[in-house]
Amino acid sequence: MDIPIAANVLGTLGAVCWSIQLIPQIIINYNRHHTIGLQRSMMLLWACAGVPLGAFNIASGFNVALLVQPQILTILSLVTWGQCLYYSEGWSLKKCVLVTGGLGIVFGGIEVAFVAGLKAGQRRDLEWPVILMGVLSAVLLSAGVLRHYYDIYVHRTVRGISFIFVGIDAAGDVFSLVSVFFQPHFDILGIVIYASEFILWCGVFACGGYFNLLPWIKRRIQKRRENKGEVGMELKMW
Numbered sequence: 001m002d003i004p005i006a007a008n009v010l011g012t013l014g015a016v017c018w019s020i021q022l023i024p025q026i027i028i029n030y031n032r033h034h035t036i037g038l039q040r041s042m043m044l045l046w047a048c049a050g051v052p053l054g055a056f057n058i059a060s061g062f063n064v065a066l067l068v069q070p071q072i073l074t075i076l077s078l079v080t081w082g083q084c085l086y087y088s089e090g091w092s093l094k095k096c097v098l099v100t101g102g103l104g105i106v107f108g109g110i111e112v113a114f115v116a117g118l119k120a121g122q123r124r125d126l127e128w129p130v131i132l133m134g135v136l137s138a139v140l141l142s143a144g145v146l147r148h149y150y151d152i153y154v155h156r157t158v159r160g161i162s163f164i165f166v167g168i169d170a171a172g173d174v175f176s177l178v179s180v181f182f183q184p185h186f187d188i189l190g191i192v193i194y195a196s197e198f199i200l201w202c203g204v205f206a207c208g209g210y211f212n213l214l215p216w217i218k219r220r221i222q223k224r225r226e227n228k229g230e231v232g233m234e235l236k237m238w
Contacts, residue, residue, distance in 0.1 A: 003182040004063070010179035011065035017172030018069050022076040024164040029083045037160020039151060040084035042144035043077045049140035050074030051107050053193070055114035056133040059122065060187060066176065070137075078104055134189040138196055145200040149207075158208040166201050166208075173198035 029035050054070035082100040085091040091099075114133060121129045152158055177194035180187055 004184075007179045007182035008063045008065060010175050010182065011063045011069075014172045014174075014176030014179060015065040015069040015072065017168050017175060019072045019076075021165055021168040021172060022080050024168070025162045026076070026080055026083065028162050029080070029087065033087060035084045035087045035160065037151065037155075038080075038084060039144075039147045039160070040081055040088070042147045043081035043084060045140050045144035045147070047074045047077035047081060047103070047107065049137045049144065050077065051111045051137075052114065052133040052140070053137035054111050055118055056130060056137055056189075056193075058115050059118040059130045059133070060190065061185075062183065062190070063179070066179065069172075069176065074107055075104065131189060134193060138189075138193040141193070141197050142200060145197060145204065148204060149200075152204075152207050152211065157211045158204060161204070163205070163208060166204055170198055170201040170205075173201070 025038070029038065050070040050073040053073070054067070057066045057070060078100045082096040085099070086093060086096045118129050118133065121127075148158075148161060151160075173194045177191060177198065180190040180194070183190075
């Protein structure tokens with residue numbers, strides 16, 4: 001379907017979600033002064049994923065919102081990765097800023113080079129480089145989330161990650177996914193990129209429900225039963 005207004009509105013909503021998705025995580029990290037459980041490899045993988053994803057979206061002629069989206073992803077991921085280095089590795093603030101800022105500049109240069117190369121290839125009717133960028137970004141994004149699956153498997157709990165962040169990110173994936181359907185050209189790879197991450201986040205939610213929420217509910221029920229038992233004993237004593 002070629003409905004530019006719908007594509008732009010949905011793409012903008014997705015970009016907004018991706019603009020604020022990591023902010024709750026960044027705030028939580030700052031407030032608790034640690035990043036235990038948060039996988040810094042995931043943040044770095046996401047920062048890297050923004051480079052080919054940005055090049056892919058630009059070369060595919062997506063709407064403006066989807067062009068901005070990967071850039072925001074890279075910036076916020078680098079900030080969160082820097083927090084991991086600061087709180088968990090004991091790096092100085094200056095060192096974190098220099099390293100993350102330097103990486104951001106390098107990533108920006110690489111993306112510009114990618115876009116130039118993809119455009120040159122398209123002028124020669126070569127589309128496989130664009131597909132390669134899309135596949136690479138999908139692999140990096142999925143690998144980042146899968147890193148948390150390994151942590152969940154090892155520790156039998158979802159730790160370190162904000163479920164608000166997960167929810168906002170999943171919503172951004174949905175909006176971006178739907179916006180692709182309203183683009184002038186039906187892009188299957190674009191759908192795969194956003195759908196794969198959404199499915200993985202649903203899995204994290206499910207794990208959180210099983211390993212975190214369910215035990216919490218059981219503890220609450222058990223505590224209420226114990227409190228009722230204590231009250232009953234006191235009444236009998238009277």
